[in-house]
Amino acid sequence: MAQVRHKWFVLAGIMLGLFLSALEATAIATAMPTVVSSLGGLAIYSWVFSGYLLSSTVTMPLWGRLSDLHGRRPLFFAGVLTFIAGSALCGLSRNMGQLVLFRLIQGIGAGAVMPLTFTIIGDIYSLEQRTKMQGVFSGVWGFASLVGPMVGGYLADHASWRWVFYVNIPFGLLSILLIAIGLKKEEPREAGRASLDVVGTALFTISAASLLLGLSIVQHNLFAGSFLFLTFLLLIFLYVRMEEKAEHPLVPLKLFAIRMFRAAQGSGLFSGMAMFGVISFVPLYMQSVLGSSATEAGRVLIPFMLTWVVFSIAGARILMKAGYRSVILAGGVILVSGFVLMSGLDAASSPRTVMLCVSIQGAGMGFSMAPFLIAVQSAVPKDLMGAATSSTQFVRTIGGAIGVALLGATLSLHLQASADALSGGAHDPRSALEEALRHPDNVITPAGRRELAPEVLAAVTLEMANGLRKVFRVSLAFALLSFLAAFAVPDGSVHSHAWKPPEGGVQ
Structure with missing residues (x-):
C-alpha cells in the first residue's frame, strides 16, 4: 500500500x-x-x-x-x-x-x-x-x-x-x-520475494493481443482474423487453467469469487462497447450525414465529456448515502435513455438533438462507471486492489475495441448491401452512386461532398444515415446488456460490503 x-x-x-x-x-x-x-x-x-x-x-x-x-x-x-x-x-x-x-x-x-x-x-x-x-x-x-x-x-x-x-x-x-x-x-505488499507468473502473463498478453489484432484486420482479411480469434480462445483457455495453480497469478481468479467484481467486469465490458461507439461514430454521423466540419464534429462530444465529469462527481457522492446498486442502476437507466433517443437519429436530425443524446449518455456513463470503480476497490482485499482496478479498466477498454469492430462491420455491411442492391449484385464501376456507397470517403469531408453530384450526395447521405442508425441501435443493445449485467450488483452500501481482513491479521 x-x-x-x-x-x-x-x-x-x-x-x-x-x-x-x-x-x-x-x-x-x-x-x-x-x-x-x-x-x-x-x-x-x-x-x-x-x-x-x-x-x-x-x-x-x-x-x-x-x-x-x-x-x-x-x-x-x-x-x-x-x-x-x-x-x-x-x-x-x-x-x-x-x-x-x-x-x-x-x-x-x-x-x-x-x-x-x-x-x-x-x-x-x-x-x-x-x-x-x-x-x-x-x-x-x-x-x-x-x-x-x-x-x-x-x-x-x-x-x-x-x-x-x-x-x-x-x-x-x-x-x-x-x-x-x-x-x-x-515494501512489497506480499511477503517474501513475490514474483509474477511469467508463463501465465505471457499467455494472457499474447491472447489479448491476438484478440485486438483480429478485431482490427478481420474485415479486410477474414482468414487471418479468424485464425487470431481461435488463437485467442486457445490461449485464454490455457491461461485460466495455469492461473488456477499459479502462486502469484496476473489476475487472481479468486477475485471472481467477489460478486461486485464479477458484476463490474460484465457491465464494464458492454458499457465499453457502447461508449466507444459514441466516441467513434457520432463524429462520423456529424460529418457524413449533417455535413459538419471535423472541428464541429469534435465539438459535439464536449457535452458528453462535461456531463460525464459532473455526474461522476455526483454519483460518487450519492454513493456514500445510497446503496451502490441503486446508483449504478440509475446510471444504467440514464445511459439506455440516451441511446434510445440516439437510435432515432436520421438525415433530418439537428446538431442540437445529437448534443442532447450525447449529454444524456455522458451523464449515464458518469453516474455508473465512477461508482462502480469505487465499489470494486472497496470490495476487494487491499493487496489485490491494483489487479482489480487494472482488470476493470482493461475489460472496459477491450469492450471498446470489440464494440468499434462490430459497429464498423455493421456500417460496412449496410453500405455493401445497398451497393449490391443498386447494381443487382454485379459491380458497375460506371455508377457514381454505387462507387460512392462502396467507397464513401468523399462524403465525410466538406470538400469531398462538393465533388459529388447533388443527387448522388443526397442518396449516399441517406444510406449513411440509415447505416449509422443501425450502428446506434446496436450500441443501444450494448447499453441494455450493460444495464442487465448491473443487476448482479449486490444490495448494500460500500460500507456494508467493504472487504474485511480475516481474523488474525491483515493480508
Whole structure:
C-alpha cells in the first residue's frame, strides 16, 4: 500500500501523468496528416493509433498486478519512464515503421499510468475522499481527451509534429519528481520475494493481443482474423487453467469469487462497447450525414465529456448515502435513455438533438462507471486492489475495441448491401452512386461532398444515415446488456460490503 509524505505532491504527480497519457491518445490525430507528408507510409497510417491502443490495453493488468507485488511507487516510475522513452523515440522517427514501433513502446508506458493513478487514489484516500477524487480525475481524463486534438494541431502547425511527442518529456519527468517527493518508499505488499507468473502473463498478453489484432484486420482479411480469434480462445483457455495453480497469478481468479467484481467486469465490458461507439461514430454521423466540419464534429462530444465529469462527481457522492446498486442502476437507466433517443437519429436530425443524446449518455456513463470503480476497490482485499482496478479498466477498454469492430462491420455491411442492391449484385464501376456507397470517403469531408453530384450526395447521405442508425441501435443493445449485467450488483452500501481482513491479521 502506498505511503504518503505529501499528499498534494502525489495528487499533482499522478494527475499530470494521467493528463499526458490521455492527451497523447488524441493529440496525434490532428498531427497525422503532417506526419504522413514528412515520413510517408500512408499504408500503415492506422497502426500509429491502433498500436498505442494495443500495447496500452494488454499491459494494464500486468502493471496493476506488479504494483501489488512490488509497490506503486517503483511501478509508476517505470511506467512514466517507459512513456517518456517512447515519446522521445517517436519524435526521432525517420519513417512510419519506426513511428509505429515507438508508439508501441509509448503505449506500454501509458498502460501503467491510468490503472496506477486510480489505484494510488484508492491507497491514499479514505472512502469518503475517494468519491470526490474519482470525479476530479475523470474530469482530467475528459479534458485531456478534448484538448488533445487542438494541442496536436497547434504544435504541428506552429512548431513541428515531433513536438507532439517531445512535449511529454519535461512534464513526464516533473510527474516522477512530484511522486518521488510525495510517496514514501514501500515494501512489497506480499511477503517474501513475490514474483509474477511469467508463463501465465505471457499467455494472457499474447491472447489479448491476438484478440485486438483480429478485431482490427478481420474485415479486410477474414482468414487471418479468424485464425487470431481461435488463437485467442486457445490461449485464454490455457491461461485460466495455469492461473488456477499459479502462486502469484496476473489476475487472481479468486477475485471472481467477489460478486461486485464479477458484476463490474460484465457491465464494464458492454458499457465499453457502447461508449466507444459514441466516441467513434457520432463524429462520423456529424460529418457524413449533417455535413459538419471535423472541428464541429469534435465539438459535439464536449457535452458528453462535461456531463460525464459532473455526474461522476455526483454519483460518487450519492454513493456514500445510497446503496451502490441503486446508483449504478440509475446510471444504467440514464445511459439506455440516451441511446434510445440516439437510435432515432436520421438525415433530418439537428446538431442540437445529437448534443442532447450525447449529454444524456455522458451523464449515464458518469453516474455508473465512477461508482462502480469505487465499489470494486472497496470490495476487494487491499493487496489485490491494483489487479482489480487494472482488470476493470482493461475489460472496459477491450469492450471498446470489440464494440468499434462490430459497429464498423455493421456500417460496412449496410453500405455493401445497398451497393449490391443498386447494381443487382454485379459491380458497375460506371455508377457514381454505387462507387460512392462502396467507397464513401468523399462524403465525410466538406470538400469531398462538393465533388459529388447533388443527387448522388443526397442518396449516399441517406444510406449513411440509415447505416449509422443501425450502428446506434446496436450500441443501444450494448447499453441494455450493460444495464442487465448491473443487476448482479449486490444490495448494500460500500460500507456494508467493504472487504474485511480475516481474523488474525491483515493480508
